[in-house]
Amino acid sequence: MDDPISLGTNFTAIDWVIVGVYLAVCVAAGLYVRRFVATMGDYVVAGRSLNSFLSIATMLGSEIGLVTVVYAAQKGFTGGFAAFYIGSLGGILCLVVGLTGLFVVPLRRMGVMTIPEFYERRFGRGVRIFGGIILALTGILNMGMFLRAGAIFLTGLTGLTDPVTVKVVMTVLLLLVMSYTVLGGMLSVVVTDYIQFVVLAVGMVATCCFALSRVGWSTLVDAVKTVHGDRGFDPVLGFGWGEIAQNALIVGLVSTAVWPTALMRACSARDVTVVRRLYIWSSIGFLTRWIIPQFLGVCALAYFWNDPRAHNLFFDADGRLFDDAEHANRTLQAMPLFLSQLLPAGLIGLLLAGMLAAQMSTDSSYLLCWSSVLVEDVVNPMVGEHLSDRARIGLARFFMVLIGAFLLVWSLWYPLGQHLWDYLAVTGAIYFTGAIALLAGGLYWRGASRCGAYLALASGLLAVFALGDVRKAAGLEWLTEPQILLGTTAIALGLMIVGSLAWPDSDRRDPGRTAQASSESHRESLS
Amino acid sequence: MNAWMLIWTAVLLGALVLFTGLTVVVSIGGFLDIRTMLRRVRGQHRTEPGSTHGSS
Helix, strand or coil: CCCCCCCCCCCCHHHHHHHHHHHHHHHHHHHHHHHHCCCHHHHHHHHHCECHHHHHHHHHHHHCCHHHHHHHHHHHHHHHHHHHHHHHHHHHHHHHHHHHCCCHHHHHHHCCCCHHHHHHHHHCHHHHHHHHHHHHHHHHHHHCCHHHHHHHHHHHHHCCCCHHHHHHHHHHHHHHHHHHHHHHHHHHHHHHHHHHHHHHHHHHHHHHHHHHHHHCHHHHHHHHHHHHHHHHCCHHHHCHHHHHHHHHHHHHHHHHHHCHHHHHHHHHECCHHHHHHHHHHHHHHHHHHHHHHHHHHHHHHHHHHCCCCCHHHHECCCCCECCCHHHHHHHHHHHHHHHHHHCCCCHHHHHHHHHHHHHHHHHHHHHHHHHHHHHHHHHHHHCCCCCCHHHHHHHHHHHHHHHHHHHHHHHHHCCCCCCHHHHHHHHHHHHHHHHHHHHHHHHHCCCCCHHHHHHHHHHHHHHHHHCHHHHHHCCCCCCCHHHHHHHHHHHHHHHHHHHHHHCCCCCCCCHHHHHHHHHHHHHHHHC | CHHHHHHHHHHHHHHHHHHHHHHHHHHHHHHHHHHHHHHHHHHHHHHCCCCCCCCC
């Protein structure tokens, strides 16, 4: 793994003050709203009282995370303008979800708080517990690299190269997030997400415009042309159909309509009209959360290509970009390093505040999501739903602390031997390959059965073979990552169909009637 | 390559303009929504005698 690189930085004491003031405001706001939390409904879905604009702010605040910014910039740095296809797919498919209501509208009608709760209503309690365990474990594993991404960004931007200092800063940041998330749950998360969205959005747009004006459009185009050739513009040449199809599935469908942290926003919305509006408007954010960081990655490429001091950090003697697994950490550092050289004092502090905002809002949402799943979908069903609201909230807080401790250890120890995005895609796939089959079958096919659900969920574990080290150990290097992920999704869907046809349920449930009945029975208990 | 360059330029400009507009609208609307949300949550608790404010 590469050591942190430092080329000096424009980051000054003024910038630390800006960051400090921002963090204080955020934590104070998060702690203030904890007084409104009284029930598990308040804690997990904010009493289902989110209106459209707040839903959009909290959705984008948590989905535009620092980890997204860092890996998207890496894709722009290593792929050029062609990487813009990823954001375009994300925006278009999010819009399609908003217009059609795919998965999100029927789930909101059912009034569920988590995805595994839907599993129980449709397939029974066993599927809920099994699905909850898979979801929580893979989600926590997926989140394991978030702190690493934050540390890389912080190191690059501030010039802090002492690894101990960086770890201490990231630990303090996690503790701040946990303080308000543990106490205030979803209510604190949405209020802080709102503040974080505003700071982040202003910081991202200002940085993008500044970088464009300083580097220059023609310099960008020339650098991409020289380093990547036509592959830097044409996504089919640069990435291939396999990776495009994989990203259509993951960035488009999964991250908007299947990933639990996004679906929690749909479940927290006031009604289905708000859900549709949320997705239609958020499509702009799902486009931008990739495009702006990727553009900054392209700017970094042009900057370092023309900078004799740093050229050999990223390019070999023949001018070829270092883009192998060995240099994955180095290309991750390119964008923050570039910004540390380019931005003036003040703006650099605003950007770091915005990026820490992104990290905090994502961390808080994910902490809340996985701890809620462990309580609501694993522990509580196991004890026959006998836990009181107070016990459930207490248990959720306990799990948050455990997850926080795991994140610190995993972020420091796991050697990232591939692109960050690829790690996230693979760990997420263990959950979403099965989840797609259960959502599609459970919501839209009367014949979907419990047995099909178990088989589909279990088949998601095949996605682990897409991890570089596991693939090598299993002798499956002849398969590409997209082939394994897309193949696993197809297998999960196939097993759902075969299992349901071979072993149908005796008490078959109509998805439409289940949604309607659930909506009516839960309206009273949660309103 | 020229066609792709045109497309990506339009995508970048479109993303910047739309996101700036979205930020302005959501900043104002979101602030008003927070007030409504806290008022609604407090109202829900008043109608539920069993709920315990600040118990968490």
